Amino acid sequence: MRNLNRIWIHIGFDALRSAFNLILLVVISIFLSTPFGAEDSKLIVFDKTAYLQSIKKDPNRVLIDLESIPEIVLDIRYASENNFTGQVIYNRGKAFARKRVAEALRNAQIEFLKQGHSIQIYDAYRPYQATVKFYEIIKDTRYVASPKTGSRHNKGCAIDLTLVDKNTKQSLQMPTKYDSFEKAAWANAPVSDPVTKQNRDKLIEGMSRFGFRVNKTEWWHFDFLDCSGYEVLDIPFEELEDDDLRKYK
Ligand SMILES: [Zn+2]
Numbered sequence: 001m002r003n004l005n006r007i008w009i010h011i012g013f014d015a016l017r018s019a020f021n022l023i024l025l026v027v028i029s030i031f032l033s034t035p036f037g038a039e040d041s042k043l044i045v046f047d048k049t050a051y052l053q054s055i056k057k058d059p060n061r062v063l064i065d066l067e068s069i070p071e072i073v074l075d076i077r078y079a080s081e082n083n084f085t086g087q088v089i090y091n092r093g094k095a096f097a098r099k100r101v102a103e104a105l106r107n108a109q110i111e112f113l114k115q116g117h118s119i120q121i122y123d124a125y126r127p128y129q130a131t132v133k134f135y136e137i138i139k140d141t142r143y144v145a146s147p148k149t150g151s152r153h154n155k156g157c158a159i160d161l162t163l164v165d166k167n168t169k170q171s172l173q174m175p176t177k178y179d180s181f182e183k184a185a186w187a188n189a190p191v192s193d194p195v196t197k198q199n200r201d202k203l204i205e206g207m208s209r210f211g212f213r214v215n216k217t218e219w220w221h222f223d224f225l226d227c228s229g230y231e232v233l234d235i236p237f238e239e240l241e242d243d244d245l246r247k248y249k
Contacts, residue, residue, distance in 0.1 A: 126153035128234035
């Protein structure tokens with residue numbers, strides 16, 4: 001009986017040891033198959049070919065030229081030197097966003113027009129290469145998106161904008177200039193001038209009614225709430241003007 005017990009203890013111990021070895025093997029293989037900086041491997045960047053395939057499958061993913069929105073004003077800063085980098089980043093002053101984002105923006109614009117204002121866009125879809133360039137210049141992810149993750153601008157799902165007077169196209173006074181790194185640029189920063197505060201709050205409230213959320217540290221940056229299924233894109237503006245894309249618009 002004592003011997004039998006010993007055999008059972010032995011079998012139990014062996015089973016435990018093989019189970020442990022198996023777990024160890026699984027852990028090691030998971031560790032080895034996950035490269036360091038796993039974030040890099042997760043980022044999928046679509047070029048024009050991959051983008052064309054994706055919009056064939058789902059036409060809602062198409063990028064729409066935002067100049068098709070009534071009376072919209074464009075002031076694409078990265079197509080000039082008048083931006084935080086002091087360099088021309090885009091070779092064209094264009095604004096694009098995914099179809100559903102563009103439709104929501106159109107609805108917001110219709111409401112703003114009724115109030116005597118118009119949306120002025122500073123930046124919309126941003127080719128991934130521009131995000132890489134921003135990071136090379138600034139090298140601080142507190143101020144620019146990390147190339148490891150990209151930004152919602154790269155997905156055609158974020159827009160930087162302000163309000164102008166519908167008739168004069170004069171900008172409404174806002175707490176700071178576009179792309180300011182000051183604390184006053186925070187969406188909930190205290191504002192001493194009541195008109196400036198009213199303008200900022202009108203912009204944020206107006207956009208939030210149509211599915212956009214303001215960025216905490218940038219009163220001008222609005223993310224569309226549902227960006228699911230939108231990949232990071234790296235298609236220069238000139239390629240978006242190609243004929244094979246027009247048929248989707
Ligand atoms: Zn932005």
